[in-house]
Amino acid sequence: AQKVTQAQTEISVVEKEDVTLDCVYETRDTTYYLFWYKQPPSGELVFLIRRNSFDEQNEISGRYSWNFQKSTSSFNFTITASQVVDSAVYFCALSPGNTGGFKTIFGAGTRLFVKA
């Protein structure tokens, strides 16, 4: 089965706190791609990052960092020193490379509230 699980439905933090959004995926494919998207209150989903299954190197972009671990099938997203503008729904997504057809499979999303 191809599946993405984001167990955290909602998270609420105070500005400047660090927060980690969890993502666990399932796939039988050996080649696959993982993504994070952000959906701010305005509604339009915005691409944040892509990872392929052969590259487990973690990535940092400003206050954002991603931890990809194949051993635990996880692709977690950490925001350091959160800001109010980070308030949004964040989606983790999986594109299976062999058996999943052409679809990208999305998790249910985690709604992040950052309070001033």
Added chain:
Amino acid sequence: GAGVSQSPSNKVTEKGKDVELRCDPISGHTALYWYRQSLGQGLEFLIYFQGNSAPDKSGLPSDRFSAERTGGSVSTLTIQRTQQEDSAVYLCASSRLGRLDSPLHFGNGTRLTVT
């Protein structure tokens, strides 16, 4: 415009009526996707186009749903005999190459309410 454009942004219809939702992808993007987002849910895949053909229609929930794409550009998603469970936000996305590693560029969606 530079992004994916969807119309209408909101649609309220009575149960049993047909509706058409339109998507204008980013110019030059060969791949086009339709997803459905219900309240508090993730994104449910509906259909994928590469050019004008639809190699993956596996997500269409019933034969009341159909989609077409003409000229490798604009796509319309049609829902016939709408039901209340069809109420959702319908999102369109495009990507330049239609490869699995290509990120998707989304429109703002059409919020459909069936009364």
